[in-house]
Amino acid sequence: MYSEKVMEHFRNPRNVGEIENPDGVGEVGNPVCGDVMKITIRVNHDRIDDVKFQTLGCGAAIATSSMVTEMAMGKKLDEAMTISKQAVAEALDGLPPAKMHCSVLAADGLHAAIEDYRARQNRKEEQA
Amino acid sequence: MKTIYLDHAATTPTDREVVAAMTPYFTDKFGNPSTLYGVGREAKAAIEEAREKVASLLGADPGEVFFTSGGTESDNQALVGIVYANEKKGNHLITCAIEHHAVLDTAEFLKRRGFEATILPVDKYGMVDPEDVRRAINGKTVLVSIMHANNEVGTVQPVAEIGKIAREAGVAFHTDAVQTFGHLPIDVNAMKIDLLSISGHKLYGPKGVGAIYIRKGTRIIPFMHGGGQESRRRAGTHNVPGIVGLGKAAEIAAVEMGSEEAHLSILRDELIASILERVEDVRLNGHPTERLPNNINVCIEGAEGEAMLLSLDMEGICVSSGSACTSGTLNPSHVLLAMGIPAEIAHGSLRVTLGRSTTKKEIDYLLEVLPPIVERLRKMSPLKRTR
Numbered sequence: 001m002y003s004e005k006v007m008e009h010f011r012n013p014r015n016v017g018e019i020e021n022p023d024g025v026g027e028v029g030n031p032v033c034g035d036v037m038k039i040t041i042r043v044n045h046d047r048i049d050d051v052k053f054q055t056l057g058c059g060a061a062i063a064t065s066s067m068v069t070e071m072a073m074g075k076k077l078d079e080a081m082t083i084s085k086q087a088v089a090e091a092l093d094g095l096p097p098a099k100m101h102c103s104v105l106a107a108d109g110l111h112a113a114i115e116d117y118r119a120r121q122n123r124k125e126e127q128a
Numbered sequence: 129m130k131t132i133y134l135d136h137a138a139t140t141p142t143d144r145e146v147v148a149a150m151t152p153y154f155t156d157k158f159g160n161p162s163t164l165y166g167v168g169r170e171a172k173a174a175i176e177e178a179r180e181k182v183a184s185l186l187g188a189d190p191g192e193v194f195f196t197s198g199g200t201e202s203d204n205q206a207l208v209g210i211v212y213a214n215e216k217k218g219n220h221l222i223t224c225a226i227e228h229h230a231v232l233d234t235a236e237f238l239k240r241r242g243f244e245a246t247i248l249p250v251d252k253y254g255m256v257d258p259e260d261v262r263r264a265i266n267g268k269t270v271l272v273s274i275m276h277a278n279n280e281v282g283t284v285q286p287v288a289e290i291g292k293i294a295r296e297a298g299v300a301f302h303t304d305a306v307q308t309f310g311h312l313p314i315d316v317n318a319m320k321i322d323l324l325s326i327s328g329h330k331l332y333g334p335k336g337v338g339a340i341y342i343r344k345g346t347r348i349i350p351f352m353h354g355g356g357q358e359s360r361r362r363a364g365t366h367n368v369p370g371i372v373g374l375g376k377a378a379e380i381a382a383v384e385m386g387s388e389e390a391h392l393s394i395l396r397d398e399l400i401a402s403i404l405e406r407v408e409d410v411r412l413n414g415h416p417t418e419r420l421p422n423n424i425n426v427c428i429e430g431a432e433g434e435a436m437l438l439s440l441d442m443e444g445i446c447v448s449s450g451s452a453c454t455s456g457t458l459n460p461s462h463v464l465l466a467m468g469i470p471a472e473i474a475h476g477s478l479r480v481t482l483g484r485s486t487t488k489k490e491i492d493y494l495l496e497v498l499p500p501i502v503e504r505l506r507k508m509s510p511l512k513r514t515r
Binding site: 062 | 430442460472505507508509
């Protein structure tokens, strides 16, 4: 039911972990619905220098998290914001229909981390 | 890599002796049992022999056993057939929250058609209280349907007590025995069962065949209409090879059942004890003693069921889970939720069901690979466990 690419990312997930003192954090999902995801980013000159994920969830949730970090790595923030759930699913050679919500979660997690970074920047500017 | 199959509640491999018994009925003995000539009579004799074997494992009369396409059809037949046949008497049926969907969804269907259904709760072990059944019976009740043993958590229900209560109230009693027929002793008279569902492939028989026991004198309408097969109770040309296979499987089970139960319950208890010992934050689901001899069901906190299942599959081990991702819906297993297990815990459920061929070595291998799998998934999780 899963593509070989999903299984490959499930077996060898990229960028697992948590960045210390991150520039942005995105937390999405909740334990009741079964998937929880946390994405941390390091930003340098408006570019994602490093990105890591932690996920509690099914095979698709882990594979989409891994894929989204791979896609976001090194991208400009504006570019990273345009990574869509469809793009994540397509990069994994598709997901079963019931699993599409996992790719939403992964993309949402990344976008939340970027928004968190931007909110922090705004606060810094206001304080300055 | 050798496959270690530990999902016998899902299906069992067809016994080679069963396949051998079935094979002639595809080719040489292909006749339609409803015909009068030689090959037809031969097929007819074969299905009657199978009927006797199934009946004898139930303590029933062969004339009370009817062949169907499987457990789902038998459950549908029991509920719909009884309720529609007794419309003059009443419109109420009683079942419980952890039934298989073949019963629960049929009860829901009947509710939408204007019937009333009481869905009884279960306790934290998945056990129905017979007194709840007694209290739920009213003047309009026509059927009580409580499964013999639960397919997910393995809890064995007090069916004899429930049967007695239903009998005293003059209400028909159906039990879904898909997980127990051929595995645990059943006596339809002692247990006061009026209808019982059987599936062939859960006891090393073929898929696509099952049976329903209907006590003589029970008011029921047929589910399938057409030819007059099965004493007009179930129309449709007989699945002769399948029926022969089910009969053979019942014959083998009658011999193997006792030793199989003893062998599996030892392995089961060892496996439960070892998982609880080797993995932290694990709880056993289902009843500690009143459970199927082959069933192990646990919730492992901080690891998701499908992720564990896929990881075990990578080691060649086949198991199942009641997580949302494996139930095909967005919710985890209705059985675990009905037992009061919080959704966030239910997502980490893992079901291991042993079979006739399961060895100690296979169990040991599972115990060797499971802890590092859980460890890896927990490390990947953003939730910090409290302990």
